[in-house]
Amino acid sequence: MSIVVVGSVAFDTIETPGRRVDRALGGSATYFSVAASCFVPVGLVAVVGDDFLDDHRAVLVSRGIDLEGLAVVKGGKTFFWHGRYGLDPNERESIATELNVFENFRPELPSSYRDRKWIFLGNIDPEIQLEVLEQSSGESFIGCDTMNYWIDRKPEGLREVLKRTDMLFVNDEEARFLSGKSNLVKAGKEILKMGPRGVIVKKGEHGAFLLMDDFIFYAPAYPLEDVTDPTGAGDSFAGGFMGALAAAGEPKGETFRKAMVFATASASFTCQDFSIDGLKNLTREKLEERAGELAGLVAV
Amino acid sequence: MSIVVVGSVAFDTIETPGRRVDRALGGSATYFSVAASCFVPVGLVAVVGDDFLDDHRAVLVSRGIDLEGLAVVKGGKTFFWHGRYGLDPNERESIATELNVFENFRPELPSSYRDRKWIFLGNIDPEIQLEVLEQSSGESFIGCDTMNYWIDRKPEGLREVLKRTDMLFVNDEEARFLSGKSNLVKAGKEILKMGPRGVIVKKGEHGAFLLMDDFIFYAPAYPLEDVTDPTGAGDSFAGGFMGALAAAGEPKGETFRKAMVFATASASFTCQDFSIDGLKNLTREKLEERAGELAGLVAV
Numbered sequence: 003m004s005i006v007v008v009g010s011v012a013f014d015t016i017e018t019p020g021r022r023v024d025r026a027l028g029g030s031a032t033y034f035s036v037a038a039s040c041f042v043p044v045g046l047v048a049v050v051g052d053d054f055l056d057d058h059r060a061v062l063v064s065r066g067i068d069l070e071g072l073a074v075v076k077g078g079k080t081f082f083w084h085g086r087y088g089l090d091p092n093e094r095e096s097i098a099t100e101l102n103v104f105e106n107f108r109p110e111l112p113s114s115y116r117d118r119k120w121i122f123l124g125n126i127d128p129e130i131q132l133e134v135l136e137q138s139s140g141e142s143f144i145g146c147d148t149m150n151y152w153i154d155r156k157p158e159g160l161r162e163v164l165k166r167t168d169m170l171f172v173n174d175e176e177a178r179f180l181s182g183k184s185n186l187v188k189a190g191k192e193i194l195k196m197g198p199r200g201v202i203v204k205k206g207e208h209g210a211f212l213l214m215d216d217f218i219f220y221a222p223a224y225p226l227e228d229v230t231d232p233t234g235a236g237d238s239f240a241g242g243f244m245g246a247l248a249a250a251g252e253p254k255g256e257t258f259r260k261a262m263v264f265a266t267a268s269a270s271f272t273c274q275d276f277s278i279d280g281l282k283n284l285t286r287e288k289l290e291e292r293a294g295e296l297a298g299l300v301a302v
Numbered sequence: 303m304s305i306v307v308v309g310s311v312a313f314d315t316i317e318t319p320g321r322r323v324d325r326a327l328g329g330s331a332t333y334f335s336v337a338a339s340c341f342v343p344v345g346l347v348a349v350v351g352d353d354f355l356d357d358h359r360a361v362l363v364s365r366g367i368d369l370e371g372l373a374v375v376k377g378g379k380t381f382f383w384h385g386r387y388g389l390d391p392n393e394r395e396s397i398a399t400e401l402n403v404f405e406n407f408r409p410e411l412p413s414s415y416r417d418r419k420w421i422f423l424g425n426i427d428p429e430i431q432l433e434v435l436e437q438s439s440g441e442s443f444i445g446c447d448t449m450n451y452w453i454d455r456k457p458e459g460l461r462e463v464l465k466r467t468d469m470l471f472v473n474d475e476e477a478r479f480l481s482g483k484s485n486l487v488k489a490g491k492e493i494l495k496m497g498p499r500g501v502i503v504k505k506g507e508h509g510a511f512l513l514m515d516d517f518i519f520y521a522p523a524y525p526l527e528d529v530t531d532p533t534g535a536g537d538s539f540a541g542g543f544m545g546a547l548a549a550a551g552e553p554k555g556e557t558f559r560k561a562m563v564f565a566t567a568s569a570s571f572t573c574q575d576f577s578i579d580g581l582k583n584l585t586r587e588k589l590e591e592r593a594g595e596l597a598g599l600v601a602v
Binding site: 089090184185186187188191205207208209211218219220221222225226227228229259260263293297299300301302 | 390484486487508511518519525526559563
C-alpha cells in the first residue's frame with residue numbers, strides 16, 4: 003500500500019521575523035512524502051540538479067522514501083524558492099522563485115510505480131498531471147493539488163485532471179477562484195460537479211473541511227500559539243491524508259474522517275518548526291497522540 | 303433557572319442584495335432572549351420608546367420572555383439601526399445608528415431578578431454593566447459581551463467587569479484588540495489573565511472556540527450555503543449558550559461543550575432568515591436536531 007507522489011523538490015530560503023534558514027530541503031513533494039512516510043512507503047517522482055547532495059538524499063531515504071523516480075539533471079540547478087513571512091504568519095512574500103530544472107520537468111513513473119493504488123499529483127502544470135495519469139494503470143485513487151496560477155492559465159487541462167481526480171486539495175482562495183462562488187460550501191459543491199469524488203478546502207488556522215456528495219466533515223486546526231514556519235503545511239496536510247488513507251486501505255467515510263484528523267496533525271507539526279524539521283522525526287505514534295488531542299477539541 | 307439579560311432592544315432596517323426589511327424588531331437583548339427562551343424563561347432588561355407597540359411586546363411575551371424590566375420612555379423613540387450587507391455577508395455598512403432612548407439607559411433590575419443565577423451583560427458601556435453587577439446578588443454566573451468601541455474608550459471599566467465575568471463573548475477582531483495578540487489562542491490566554499473564567503472567541507463562518515484554564519473546545523459553524531441576514535448571529539450565539547447552560551444547571555466542562563454546540567445552532571438559524579424570523583418559532587427540539595448534525599460534522 004505505498005503511495006506515489008509527483009511534484010517539486012526544492013531548496014527553500016525562509017525568513018521569519020525571528021530567524022532565517024538558507025537553502026533548506028523543501029518543495030511540495032518533499033513535504034508530502036515525509037509526512038506520508040509516517041504511514042506507508044512513498045515513491046517520489048521529481049527532478050533535481052546535481053547540487054542535490056547525498057545528505058539531502060539521505061534525509062528522504064531515512065524516511066523510507068524511494069528515490070527511483072527522482073531524476074537528476076547533470077549541470078542543472080534544483081528549484082529554488084526564497085520567501086519571507088510577516089509577524090502574521092499568514093502574510094507571505096515571495097522574494098525569489100527560480101524554477102531551474104523544474105521548468106522542463108516531464109515526470110516519468112518507474113515501471114514498478116505504474117500500478118500503485120495511491121497517487122498524488124502535486125501542484126504542477128495540469129498538462130503534466132495528465133501525462134502522469136496516462137502512465138498509471140487507471141485503477142488508482144488520485145489525490146490532486148493545484149493553485150490559482152493553473153486555474154487561470156490551464157483551465158482546460160485542469161478540467162480534464164479533475165474528471166479523473168478522487169480527492170482535490172485546495173485552499174479557500176483557490177476554491178473560490180475555481181468555482182466562482184464566495185460561500186465555501188457552495189464553492190465545494192460546484193467543484194464536485196467538475197468531477198472529483200471529494201474536495202478538501204483548507205482554511206489555514208481555521209482548519210479544513212472535506213465535502214463529498216454524501217457527507218461533509220470539519221477538522222479545526224490544532225490550536226498552535228506559535229507558528230514557526232508555515233511553509234509546506236498544505237503539502238504535509240495532503241501527505242498525512244493520503245498516507246493515513248493508504249494505511250487504512252479503503253477509501254470510505256470513516257477512513258476519510260480519520261485521514262482528515264491525521265492531515266491536520268501533520269500540518270501542525272510542520273508549522274511548529276522550520277522547513278521539514280517538524281516532520282523529519284515524526285512518527286505515526288506522535289500523530290496518533292495529536293489526533294487524539296484533536297478529537298478531544300471537538301468531542302461533545 | 304431563568305436568565306436575566308441586559309442590553310438593547312431596537313428597530314433594525316436591514317438591506318441585503320436580495321431584500322430590505324424596515325424597522326424590524328432587533329437589538330442585542332432581543333436576539334439573545336429569543337434564542338435563550340428555547341431553553342429557559344428569560345427576563346429582559348432594556349429600554350424602549352413609546353413607538354414600541356403591543357405587537358412587538360407580544361412577540362417577546364409569546365416566547366416566555368418577562369418584560370418587567372423593559373422600561374418605556376414616554377415621548378421617546380426606540381434605538382434605531384440601519385445596516386446594509388454586501389454580496390459577501392461579512393461586509394456590513396452601518397447607514398444610520400440613532401441611539402434615542404438607549405443613550406441614557408440606566409438599567410434597573412426588578413427586585414425579583416436580583417438573585418437570578420444567570421445574568422448576561424449585553425454589549426453596553428462597561429460602567430453600566432458594573433451598575434448591573436452592583437444590583438445583583440453576586441452569586442450569579444455572569445456572561446458578558448463587549449466591542450472595540452468600549453475596549454478603546456472604557457478600558458478601566460471593562461477591566462473591572464472582566465474581573466467579575468464568568469464567560470466573555472468576543473469575536474476574533476475584538477479578541478485581538480483586547481489582548482494585543484494576533485494569534486487567537488494567545489489572545490484568549492491573555493484575556494483569561496484579565497479575570498474571566500472562560501472566553502469564547504467567535505469567528506463567524508469559521509466557528510468559535512471556548513478557552514478556559516483547563517480546556518479548549520472548538521465548534522465549527524454550521525455549513526450554510528446561503529446566509530440570508532447575519533444580524534444578531536453573535537447575540538443569538540450567546541443566548542443559545544447561556545440558555546443551554548442554565549437549562550443544564552451546572553456550569554462545567556461537559557455542559558460548556560454542549561452549550562457551544564447549541565450556541566452554534568442558534569446562530570445558524572438566525573442567519574437563515576431576516577431579523578429574528580429564524581428564531582421566532584425555534585424550539586429546543588429543532589436545536590437538538592441541528593446540534594446532532596453539528597456533532598456529526600466533526601465526529602471521527
